[in-house]
Amino acid sequence: MGCAVLIVDMLNDFTLDDAPLRVEENRVIIPNIRRLAEDKRKIGVPIVYVCDAHTRNDKEFDIWPKHCVKGTKGAQVVDELKPQQGDFIVEKTTYDGFYNTVLDELLRGLDIDKLIITGCVSDICILHTASSAVLRGYDVEIPLNCISSLNENSRQCAIDHFKNVLNVKLV
Numbered sequence: 001m002g003c004a005v006l007i008v009d010m011l012n013d014f015t016l017d018d019a020p021l022r023v024e025e026n027r028v029i030i031p032n033i034r035r036l037a038e039d040k041r042k043i044g045v046p047i048v049y050v051c052d053a054h055t056r057n058d059k060e061f062d063i064w065p066k067h068c069v070k071g072t073k074g075a076q077v078v079d080e081l082k083p084q085q086g087d088f089i090v091e092k093t094t095y096d097g098f099y100n101t102v103l104d105e106l107l108r109g110l111d112i113d114k115l116i117i118t119g120c121v122s123d124i125c126i127l128h129t130a131s132s133a134v135l136r137g138y139d140v141e142i143p144l145n146c147i148s149s150l151n152e153n154s155r156q157c158a159i160d161h162f163k164n165v166l167n168v169k170l171v
Contacts, residue, residue, distance in 0.1 A: 008119030013074030025148035053091035118146035122158035
């Protein structure tokens with residue numbers, strides 16, 4: 001069995017200066033994620049990008065501004081973390097990277113049992129994806145310097161949930 005790195009929603013519409021849902025902290029974590037991904041690629045660990053890819057009239061836009069519409073620049077991975085040859089991209093339409101996606105099938109096909117989850121943001125897509133991973137039997141590790149948050153309260157709530165409910169390893 002093996003390990004994979006998930007890079008969740010490190011997309012233009014969450015990162016660029018004019019992004020509709022800009023997360024300030026994304027700029028801070030990009031170098032950390034890049035370093036982790038480069039180190040893991042060198043030893044053959046699969047890198048999987050889990051990316052919002054909404055339809056133009058997605059029901060999520062009742063909650064959030066329109067963002068990451070499939071096929072737009074906003075739905076693309078930020079330039080600093082562009083996928084490399086051999087990396088995988090899984091598109092999602094909600095917070096959970098496993099819900100109605102090929103993620104679990106891909107990981108099982110690669111004989112993966114451990115996930116290192118990185119990206120945007122701690123208490124939404126990272127939390128929902130980590131929860132689904134744990135419920136599917138994956139060991140989950142989250143490097144705290146590789147996840148962003150909307151604010152410190154959201155970050156702490158997510159960390160408490162990771163530790164006390166999901167038993168995720170935080171590094």
